[in-house]
Amino acid sequence: MRTPIVAGNWKMHCTVAQAVELASAVCDGLRGAAGAEVVLCPPFTALESVGEAIEGSPLLLGAQDVHWEERGAHTGDISAAMLRDLGCRYVIVGHSERRAASHDTDESVNRKAAAALEAGLRPIVCVGETWEQREQNRTEPVVRAQVERSLRDLGDRLRETVIAYEPVWAIGTGKTATAEQAQAVHGLIRKIVGDMAGPAVADAVRVQYGGSVKPSNAAELFALPDVDGGLIGGASLDAASFASIVRAAA
Secondary structure, eight states: OOOOEEEEEOOSOOOHHHHHHHHHHHHHHTTTOOSSEEEEEOOGGGHHHHHHHTTTSSOEEEESOOBSSSSSSOTTOOBHHHHHHTTOOEEEESOHHHHHHSOOOHHHHHHHHHHHHHTTOEEEEEEOOOHHHHHTTOHHHHHHHHHHHHTTTOGGGGGGOEEEEOOGGGSSSSOOOOHHHHHHHHHHHHHHHHHHHOHHHHHHOEEEEOSSOOHHHHHHHHTSTTOOEEEESGGGGSHHHHHHHHHHHO
8 A cells, every 4th residue: 555645845935933833833733643644845944944843743854856966066956965964855856837937857857856866865756737738638648758757767766756746737726637637647657657667666656646735625636546645835834724635645
């Protein structure tokens, strides 16, 4: 059985004080909850403080991006070793917002994922189509290309990787993929992984859904056979809503 994983992507929100307050509230809201892995991904500035706030709890710390080099002249970037040193266990790579605004490519996402794994981090690799691509019936080839290129040459290390299917058209829009749409793409992703690394790895890899998940739709989405939790954006900034989503996964 795959353990569901729910990650809260706080994006560019929260001062350090606000992040600590939110992390503490999430800890309180999930007291006694079990059955799902929970990751908080605050901004870089709050990683250390949030790590201290959740210390001793089951919650894990994650970052929102990473550079593929270990060190060097990369102004403004953070290496996987630096994140690991702060206590991070996970890192998001290839989020659609970074692909669009920061020009992340499948190739750079692949290098980031490999660097994260090498440093002992588990990457959450994001893939997903735009509304225009879905309307053109290009969801399958677009997602296939992203998965194959972003996860290329990871081999058996794919077991340690989380894949987040985030239809771009559902992020922050209030639109959510129907259960049928979500299951179809999650099933496709698992098949692609099987083609790349074999059925055992495909059965083991966890595939999250991300895109306007909220307490009202979480249970339906997480009940799908190939959906293993969620990558949560806006709802993760409200401790009560996030706790409700986690309990739906657990």
